Amino acid sequence: MATNIPLTGAFRVTCEYKRKGDWAAGWHTGIDLVGDDTIYGTCDGTVTKIGWDNSYGNYITVKASDGKYHWFCHLSKVTCSEGDKISRTTKIGVMGSTGNSTDKHLHFEIRNSSNKYADNSNPAGYMGIPNKVGSYNTPNYQIGNTTASSNSNTTGELKTLNHNTNLRKAPTTSADILSLYIPNTTLYVLEPSVAVADGYTWDKVKIRVTGEEGYMINKNYK
Numbered sequence: 001m002a003t004n005i006p007l008t009g010a011f012r013v014t015c016e017y018k019r020k021g022d023w024a025a026g027w028h029t030g031i032d033l034v035g036d037d038t039i040y041g042t043c044d045g046t047v048t049k050i051g052w053d054n055s056y057g058n059y060i061t062v063k064a065s066d067g068k069y070h071w072f073c074h075l076s077k078v079t080c081s082e083g084d085k086i087s088r089t090t091k092i093g094v095m096g097s098t099g100n101s102t103d104k105h106l107h108f109e110i111r112n113s114s115n116k117y118a119d120n121s122n123p124a125g126y127m128g129i130p131n132k133v134g135s136y137n138t139p140n141y142q143i144g145n146t147t148a149s150s151n152s153n154t155t156g157e158l159k160t161l162n163h164n165t166n167l168r169k170a171p172t173t174s175a176d177i178l179s180l181y182i183p184n185t186t187l188y189v190l191e192p193s194v195a196v197a198d199g200y201t202w203d204k205v206k207i208r209v210t211g212e213e214g215y216m217i218n219k220n221y222k
């Protein structure tokens, strides 16, 4: 499944968004990620710039379809070209430690439509993970060869989630988790109150963004 996360497999957050410190803005304008080397697109968009910066090193900027700019920095290698149309399954570069960087990592940053430094959106929220240093798993975030976002033929009640939640393969908390911490996601409720397991009532849902189907607890969405 395609995700909003630029990496696949296990990865770590080594510096969270908005940490205060010795940056020009006084805080960290992106999020630092360490994991597999291959970097994927995080949106449908267009590569607007491939460049070099003494701080950011080799970087790529992608203008997303919502007008925001996704920055991928400190790359060892860029594998896309300016003007390319990309998606969440496009390989765009390779993690590195170029520019002002001490160890190999990806600085992923989302700038608002001004594309100005320190005018940012929260990249952790966008990726659907906590804005917190830690290790994050893995098969839940893998990019497969799915024909994601096939939203046609979807029936059911459309609603937007206000909570973080997990999407599971079966209506039980012991089932495999398809996606962790889905925030503010538009989804279709295919069947309400499917079953009762583990003391919860579950809805079968389909997530619009990824095309995934699974189950979530319909009361607290945890």
Ligand SMILES: [Zn+2]
Pocket (backbone or CB within 6 Å): 015, 028, 030, 031, 032, 106, 107, 108
């Ligand atoms: Zn950073």
